[in-house]
Amino acid sequence: MASFSQKTYAARAKEHPHPLVRELLSTMERKQSNLSLAADVATKAELLALADLVGPHICVLKTHVDIIADFDADLVAQLQALAAKHDFLIFEDRKFADIGNTVKLQYGGGVYRIADWAHITNCHVIPGEGIIEGLAEVGAAKNRGLLLLAEMSSKGMLATGAYTDRNVEMAVRNPFVIGFIGSRRFTEERDLITMTPGVGLHAAGDALGQQYRTPETIVAENGSDIIIVGRGIYGPGKDPVAEAQRYRAAGWAAYERRLQRS
Ligand code: BMP
Numbered sequence: 001m002a003s004f005s006q007k008t009y010a011a012r013a014k015e016h017p018h019p020l021v022r023e024l025l026s027t028m029e030r031k032q033s034n035l036s037l038a039a040d041v042a043t044k045a046e047l048l049a050l051a052d053l054v055g056p057h058i059c060v061l062k063t064h065v066d067i068i069a070d071f072d073a074d075l076v077a078q079l080q081a082l083a084a085k086h087d088f089l090i091f092e093d094r095k096f097a098d099i100g101n102t103v104k105l106q107y108g109g110g111v112y113r114i115a116d117w118a119h120i121t122n123c124h125v126i127p128g129e130g131i132i133e134g135l136a137e138v139g140a141a142k143n144r145g146l147l148l149l150a151e152m153s154s155k156g157m158l159a160t161g162a163y164t165d166r167n168v169e170m171a172v173r174n175p176f177v178i179g180f181i182g183s184r185r186f187t188e189e190r191d192l193i194t195m196t197p198g199v200g201l202h203a204a205g206d207a208l209g210q211q212y213r214t215p216e217t218i219v220a221e222n223g224s225d226i227i228i229v230g231r232g233i234y235g236p237g238k239d240p241v242a243e244a245q246r247y248r249a250a251g252w253a254a255y256e257r258r259l260q261r262s
Helices: 009-015 019-031 044-057 073-086 100-108 130-142 161-173 215-221 240-261
Strands: 035-038 060-063 089-096 120-123 145-149 177-181 193-196 226-229
Touching: 009 019, 019 089, 019 177, 019 193, 035 044, 035 240, 044 060, 044 073, 044 240, 060 073, 060 226, 073 089, 089 100, 100 130, 120 130, 130 145, 145 161, 161 177, 215 226, 215 240, 226 240
Parallel strands: 035 060, 035 226, 060 089, 089 120, 120 145, 145 177, 177 193, 193 226
Antiparallel strands: none
């Protein structure tokens, strides 16, 4: 059987059992974009301006809402309006890491009420499988999806070997899990999406351990589905629209090369 990474996003969208993944893959195909923007800016105005500018070029907007100094419910409403206007999904990069009961409260409630607006969120499986069950209790009925942090992009990260393998096993058996944060395709047992941060055309890394690889390595060679790019798009002196176009083209070209190889 052909690897999922040798199929088109459109074909995978058609076959996928999870409605959210069908929506994600068909958005990617429709927009010809496997680019996610990591919008790590400090204010509501900056986040909205960036999402409006770059929105036409991305399939997913990745947020860290706890960075936003003036977060409020209106920000969420405006982000949802931008997601509809520009046709992208929202991924809150919350990295839950507590016991099932606590993450349930953190995901559904608090100031951010993440489950109400983020199509996708993610977690570490350090606490064991109960974390997935707790998040699913809140998110499954809302048609949300969860990514497991099977690997990280930073220097010296500890998510390797047996730990990564356990992530894959848990993902395969939990339907609320739609994929991984990691650097490659992890399994053919079901069609789980991989989203990869630490993608850059501009630098090898930063002063705090981030390591960058190219879209070609990540998508064409490793079989990942979505590249996540932050400072490569909006960093100092950059033109975010021009950079988003550049990364979108690079990500899509890498995807087309991967299909040609098969
Ligand atoms: P940048 O492209 O500016 O380095 O940003 C990367 C983004 O991806 C950040 O939002 C960071 O929190 C996230 N990220 C990462 O860099 N490595 C990981 O392993 C997991 C992440 O979520």
